[in-house]
Amino acid sequence: MNSADQSHNFATAGLPAETVGDVHVDHPRMTARNVDVFYGDKQAIDNVTLDIGEKQVISFIGPSGCGKSTFLRCLNRMNDTIDICRITGEIALDGQNIYDPKIDVVPLRARVGMVFQKPNPFPKSIFDNVAYGPRIHGIATSKDELNDIVESSLERAGLWNEVKDRLHQPGTGLSGGQQQRLCIARAIAVSPEVILMDEPCSALDPIATAKIEELIAELSSEYTIVIVTHSMQQAARVSQRTAYFHLGKLVEVGNTDQIFTNPQHEMTNNYITGRFG
Amino acid sequence: MSSLTLGIAILIISAAYFFVANRASSSQRAAGTKFHSLPHYYGLYAALLAFLPAFAILLVLAIGDDLVFRSLALDFVPDEVKASKNYKEVIVMAQITNVVDGINFGEQPDWVYAAAEAWKGWDATSTTLRTILVISLSLLGGMFAYRQVNPGFRSRNAVERIIMTILAASSAIAILTTIGIVFSVIFESLRFFALVPVSEFLFGTTWNPQFEGAERAGSGQMGLATYGSVPLFAGTFLISIVALTVSVPVGLFSAIYLSEYATPKVRAVVKPVMELLAGVPTVVYGFFAALTVAPFIRSTGMSLGLDVASESALAAGLVMGIMIIPFVSSLSDDVINAVPQALRDAAYGLGSTHSETVRQVVLPAALPGVVASILLAVSRAVGETMIVVMAAGLAANLSFNPLDAVTTVTSQIVTILVGDQEFESAKTLSAFALALTLIVITLGLNFVALQIVKKYREQYE
Numbered sequence A: 001m002n003s004a005d006q007s008h009n010f011a012t013a014g015l016p017a018e019t020v021g022d023v024h025v026d027h028p029r030m031t032a033r034n035v036d037v038f039y040g041d042k043q044a045i046d047n048v049t050l051d052i053g054e055k056q057v058i059s060f061i062g063p064s065g066c067g068k069s070t071f072l073r074c075l076n077r078m079n080d081t082i083d084i085c086r087i088t089g090e091i092a093l094d095g096q097n098i099y100d101p102k103i104d105v106v107p108l109r110a111r112v113g114m115v116f117q118k119p120n121p122f123p124k125s126i127f128d129n130v131a132y133g134p135r136i137h138g139i140a141t142s143k144d145e146l147n148d149i150v151e152s153s154l155e156r157a158g159l160w161n162e163v164k165d166r167l168h169q170p171g172t173g174l175s176g177g178q179q180q181r182l183c184i185a186r187a188i189a190v191s192p193e194v195i196l197m198d199e200p201c202s203a204l205d206p207i208a209t210a211k212i213e214e215l216i217a218e219l220s221s222e223y224t225i226v227i228v229t230h231s232m233q234q235a236a237r238v239s240q241r242t243a244y245f246h247l248g249k250l251v252e253v254g255n256t257d258q259i260f261t262n263p264q265h266e267m268t269n270n271y272i273t274g275r276f277g
Numbered sequence B: 001m002s003s004l005t006l007g008i009a010i011l012i013i014s015a016a017y018f019f020v021a022n023r024a025s026s027s028q029r030a031a032g033t034k035f036h037s038l039p040h041y042y043g044l045y046a047a048l049l050a051f052l053p054a055f056a057i058l059l060v061l062a063i064g065d066d067l068v069f070r071s072l073a074l075d076f077v078p079d080e081v082k083a084s085k086n087y088k089e090v091i092v093m094a095q096i097t098n099v100v101d102g103i104n105f106g107e108q109p110d111w112v113y114a115a116a117e118a119w120k121g122w123d124a125t126s127t128t129l130r131t132i133l134v135i136s137l138s139l140l141g142g143m144f145a146y147r148q149v150n151p152g153f154r155s156r157n158a159v160e161r162i163i164m165t166i167l168a169a170s171s172a173i174a175i176l177t178t179i180g181i182v183f184s185v186i187f188e189s190l191r192f193f194a195l196v197p198v199s200e201f202l203f204g205t206t207w208n209p210q211f212e213g214a215e216r217a218g219s220g221q222m223g224l225a226t227y228g229s230v231p232l233f234a235g236t237f238l239i240s241i242v243a244l245t246v247s248v249p250v251g252l253f254s255a256i257y258l259s260e261y262a263t264p265k266v267r268a269v270v271k272p273v274m275e276l277l278a279g280v281p282t283v284v285y286g287f288f289a290a291l292t293v294a295p296f297i298r299s300t301g302m303s304l305g306l307d308v309a310s311e312s313a314l315a316a317g318l319v320m321g322i323m324i325i326p327f328v329s330s331l332s333d334d335v336i337n338a339v340p341q342a343l344r345d346a347a348y349g350l351g352s353t354h355s356e357t358v359r360q361v362v363l364p365a366a367l368p369g370v371v372a373s374i375l376l377a378v379s380r381a382v383g384e385t386m387i388v389v390m391a392a393g394l395a396a397n398l399s400f401n402p403l404d405a406v407t408t409v410t411s412q413i414v415t416i417l418v419g420d421q422e423f424e425s426a427k428t429l430s431a432f433a434l435a436l437t438l439i440v441i442t443l444g445l446n447f448v449a450l451q452i453v454k455k456y457r458e459q460y461e
């Protein structure tokens, strides 16, 4: 879809030509410049430029199908696994273009980890789940070191006390919320710099959600976090910056307080006040 | 009426009851009565009751009447014929039924014609009786159901129960047949073991079945039959191992390629072509093995200075391996595809390479299915007969050298049971003992494989 095609669609009528708000930050960890994403002929992301600040939590919000997951998955090249997906523009991690042909996706994905919407622990033991990443990347040089990594990752994911007696039981035997924290532990076990989370709480009850949100707040002191969420309250609680997507466009981005109290663009306003989406 | 027309007749009666019962309940419903179930359930209930009992009786009678006639016809056989030395009931029956069917092989004794006439009479009576019985049963069943059409009757639940019964009966047929086969095999094997000691059969290393007192082939002397089954099982084992060394890796790797690496286009072509392999009749593989592969192996072996039999376990095993590739690949491909994408995403998201993902995440999750496909391959290899008969020979050599000619359990069973035979002989009965042992071994393998799967499976939701 280019903008000429979109003009006859009433929902797109108010889309801005440029993103409203400041897409830049002082200390960016990742930078996206003029990113377009296509699934076959269908455009899912249209000219998005955005900085992701170091050790900040940024949340992506927007109506279903607007391309939040698509854009998120571009940040660690998970879209490579989809044959028909094509990306143009530039996305850089620490100034280095991750779509450069010289870049190897394996270390990239170790640096930019991912937590998915549905908890997806491997059908292995809890220990093996967390140890998976360190093992394939050769992070631990000894058994003790591996044990330490597993323990500290589970600790940081707030799961250690619940599972320390059953490390060798299957990870799939945990509750949904525990599984999601296991997945977070698994992601941080490889010491990523950035963690991408795609609706990490959408399959969880309020108590498990609260735990994960607490966890995100703690992790944000060490990691750069990008979270996709459908819950405005969640975005408000956990993130410093918020980006509002609509039909593949980044409509508005700004500090979370400002987006929720004083949105500049009418569409953002409509969305957060629940008038559509 | 013939069985077929009777079947059609009760179908029509059932259809009629369906409409009548359906109408009865829907018109009362329209008048405001509240029924427990929807009208078509009353119709279905009536139709099922009109059809099922009548159909069951029809089946029983169609199979049963011949048996009754046969025993009745025996009364016509004169005692002196029965007493004669080469009297065979089967032959007498064939004489009579041939005349009944109007097939004439020369002049038959008078009592045969008498029996045939009587037989035709019974046939006519039984047909009339059968027609009356089946049709009236159908009408009565339907009527009974129709009388039950009233608001309180729970026809939906009744129909569900009947359907459940039909389904359960179908699976019971499968199970009962299997049990029947196993028991007949056990029974005949016991008769064999009355003639030949179990220990000789299980541990003897020479297999040389003979009719008692027959000349041992080529030796010019009366030989003793020996029933040591070890060479046969060793041969089966050897050929199966060769076949599995070919089919398991090739099948599994191609399944991995198809499900994880191939583009949809390649997959759309390759998968059906591979499955075509499974459709080739084994006899074709057999002569491929005998005429192409075996001579090739022989000449290659000769040029390397090896002594290769013209029929070898290697040739049969290789071709059998190719034959069972599709069994491994097709089933494995299905189970690998069934592994949730979320698990692959998780592995990729942690920075796994493609092959790490396959090895450490996809295959362990697909393990039970992969093992099942290998088990299927094993049972195909163990049970395959044609290729062995044609390419590995019939010599019961005890050898673990794949270049030797060996034979297998199944191909021995075939050679034992083909051609003239005396049912009571140890030779014929030995086929049952072989079959029984094979069944026990296959069951054992299945059990072991299940335990392995239980231990190593990684279960995903």
Ligand SMILES: Nc1ncnc2c1ncn2[C@@H]1O[C@H](COP(=O)(O)OP(=O)(O)OP(=O)(O)O)[C@@H](O)[C@H]1O
Pocket: A039, A044, A062, A063, A064, A065, A066, A067, A068, A069, A070, A071, A082
């Ligand atoms: N694998 C795919 N193949 C083709 N089109 C896709 C694919 N994945 C996503 N899309 C399309 O791209 C667009 C954006 O999808 P995306 O999943 O990024 O939306 P989203 O904002 O994450 O929605 P939600 O909030 O429902 O998760 C949608 O129109 C979707 O249909």
Ligand SMILES: [Mg+2]
Pocket: A068, A069, A070, A198
């Ligand atoms: Mg999404």
